[in-house]
Amino acid sequence: NAGVTQTPKFQVLKTGQSMTLQCAQDMNHEYMSWYRQDPGMGLRLIHYSVGAGITDQGEVPNGYNVSRSTTEDFPLRLLSAAPSQTSVYFCASSATGFSYNSPLHFGNGTRLTVT
């Protein structure tokens, strides 16, 4: 089992460029989410999905777009990169988005730098 797979591991963008961070899971999890981690701020939720075709905003959604066409994949799109989006991005999944006792399983992260 690969679990949650994120690509790429590292990325450097110039201000204004767009890109897509890929996330795939092979655990048949209904729930998938994207977090960003910044120093001193813990992890903050960007967007999440409770199933194919269903997405919603988290705490810091501005500048990001998501879609969920399959159970396995949940890509995160940066529409026009800004230096404030320099961060480490984590994709995470759990069996369900409606149970408080289900732990999240994380990918290994993508370190993004916007110059």
Added chain:
Amino acid sequence: AQKITQTQPGMFVQEKEAVTLDCTYDTSDQSYGLFWYKQPSSGEMIFLIYQGSYDEQNATEGRYSLNFQKARKSANLVISASQLGDSAMYFCAMRSIQGAQKLVFGQGTRLTINP
């Protein structure tokens, strides 16, 4: 709204000693789950232990235990017989029944184990 507070930015402990990492939480929900994650210097997020709000006994997983004091709204992580490999960032997180789509994180505690 849910909130997690970790008041120890850094902890330094001698190898083989026990260590307690503090976590307090705030929620108006009666049904919720508390999680601890470990983030080593390599960057991945590793799920350690879970405690449910209705669990009467403290959770244990190997050398990890969770000291759950519901009235005080605290969920401290205890690591017994610490090892050099325990040096990492540790995050406390919560998921509640009203907001199960969102895992809320504290700011983390950096634990350093000295030989």
